[in-house]
Amino acid sequence: MRIKEGNKEQDILDAGIKVFAAAGFHQAKISKIAETAGIATGSVYLYFSNKTAILQRIFENLWKELNSESSDILIRDDINALEKLEHLIDLVCDKFYNDPLLAIVIVNEQHNLFKDDELIPPIYKQFLDKGESIIIQGQKNGLIDNSLSVKVLRHLIIGSLKYLIDLWAKKPEEVTMNELRRNVKKIFITGLRK
Amino acid sequence: MRIKEGNKEQDILDAGIKVFAAAGFHQAKISKIAETAGIATGSVYLYFSNKTAILQRIFENLWKELNSESSDILIRDDINALEKLEHLIDLVCDKFYNDPLLAIVIVNEQHNLFKDDELIPPIYKQFLDKGESIIIQGQKNGLIDNSLSVKVLRHLIIGSLKYLIDLWAKKPEEVTMNELRRNVKKIFITGLRK
DNA sequence: ATGAATGTTGAATCATAATTCAAAAATAGT
DNA sequence: ACTATTTTTGAATTATGATTCAACATTCAT
Known part of the structure; x- marks a missing residue:
């Protein structure tokens, strides 16, 4: 009985990030993802039901x-x-700093998911809820x-950050991630302060 | 000799906004745009060379x-x-308030343009430059x-705003545009102040 | 070595939709 | 009314790529 070789699932995900970042979700080709992952095109479907499932x-x-x-946090x-908010900002910045291509994918292609039903995916909402609870704590x-408004703030900070990180990821030589996070923190911490 | 009827070019653009907003650029169909515009599918190509040209x-x-x-301003x-910055924020908010679907299209599909060459389209850069000159004036x-950092700020404010407006456009009952702009202004004006 | 079970392959199939274009329709000029 | 010119039409064509699946390959158990 044959055993699965390597970790194809992760290879496909890694390749997906690369190809989606380079071409955008819709113009990314499964054949390219397969090639990048080092497997046959048809194999992709043994691990993911379709293209959207990868994203x-x-x-x-x-x-x-x-x-x-x-x-x-x-x-x-x-x-x-x-201070919690600052840590949160650092958490996000660090995560994307380690994978700029992931940043590009997440920022630009998130809206291709959940087109029909949920506008804000539950798992993402969970994250927003955490940011919100920090804000509420701060207001208390x-x-x-x-x-x-908590409703605005919960989106504003993360949204701004995502947008900037996307720009950074596409052109990292223009401004450093440290410069980026420093500015975001300063503005938001100052802007939020009572 | 036959004369062109109506203003098909504008009809196509208006229809394009509706269909792109509803389906996303890549999943929007030309046939749907044509139908929405009230013309034949093939006519679209008499006015725009291809789908991207509409966007x-x-x-x-x-x-x-x-x-x-x-x-x-x-x-x-x-x-x-x-104050100029506030006016600029109001300008953007008003523009999208009048056409929420346009907001959705611009925010979510801008990256489908200029995929190859320019990362920031010149005409958009012009707008960013204006924001930047206000910031520089304020610093002086x-x-x-x-x-x-001016390099960060020039993107941060407009980027944040776009992101929030997109969210608003998709779910306008959650928070009013006025509430949205009030918060953005307050945070940024406070956060920017020396 | 053999057979069963599972993994992998990539060409074929299928679905989709952008785009084309010949035919029909509409308008102005004579 | 006829002709020339232009506009409009929508079915046909074409291109593309996601997905399928029969054939082949690999591994384990006997």
Whole structure:
């Protein structure tokens, strides 16, 4: 009885990130992903039901990881809400800094998922909820301006960050990731402060 | 000799916005755009060379307009840099408020244009340059924190705004446009202030 | 060595939709 | 009314690539 060779599933995901980042989801070809992964085109379908399933997994893996790691930030009681927010920003920046192509894929292709039903995928919503709980904590503690809308803030910070990281990923020599995160932190921390 | 009826070019553009917003660029069908515009499928090609050309025109029309109208803000000397920024934010919000579907298209499909060459289309860059000149003015006048990077800021504000407007456009009942702009202005104006 | 079970392959199949273009329709000029 | 010119039409053509699947390859158990 034959055994599966290597870790084709992960190879396909890694290749998917590369090809999706280079060509965009819709113009990415399964044959190219297969080639990049070093397997036959038909093999892709043994691991993923279709093209969208690859993108979906990439997405889920990322946000699952960010959800897990951001939980560690939330439970800390040695830092205040603004500091938590800074850690959250750093978490996201670090994650994408390690994989700029992933940034490009996530930012530009997320809307190709869940086109029909959910506008905001549950797993992503979980992450937003974490950001929101930090903001609410900050407003309760009087660190964050109460007149600011949590509904807007929960999206604003992460959305801004994603947008900037995408730009950085496409042209990393223009501004460093450190410069980027420094500015984002400064503006948002200052802008949120009561 | 037959004369062209109506304004098919504009009909196609309007239909394009609707169909692209609903289906995304790649899944939007020319036949659907034609149907929405009230013309024959083949007629579309008498006005636009291909599908991308429609998207490109939509994009260019928008940014050309925003460029023109933002120029009026820039030349004013009765308001300071932060106020100019507020006007710029209002300009963008108003533009998309009048056409939420356009917001969805612009935000989600811009990256499908200029995939090969320019990362930032010249006409869009013009708009960013205007934002940048306001920031530089503010830094010179001591209204805006000098330690903030112009390279980051020029993208951050508009990028954030686009992202939020996209979310609003998809679900306008969740938070009003006024609430959205109020929060963005407050955070950025506060965050930028020296 | 043989057979069963499973993995892998890549050409073939199938589906899709962008685009083309010959035919029909409409309008102005005579 | 006829002709020339232009516009419009939508079925046909073409291109593309996602997906299928029969054939082949590999591994384990006997």
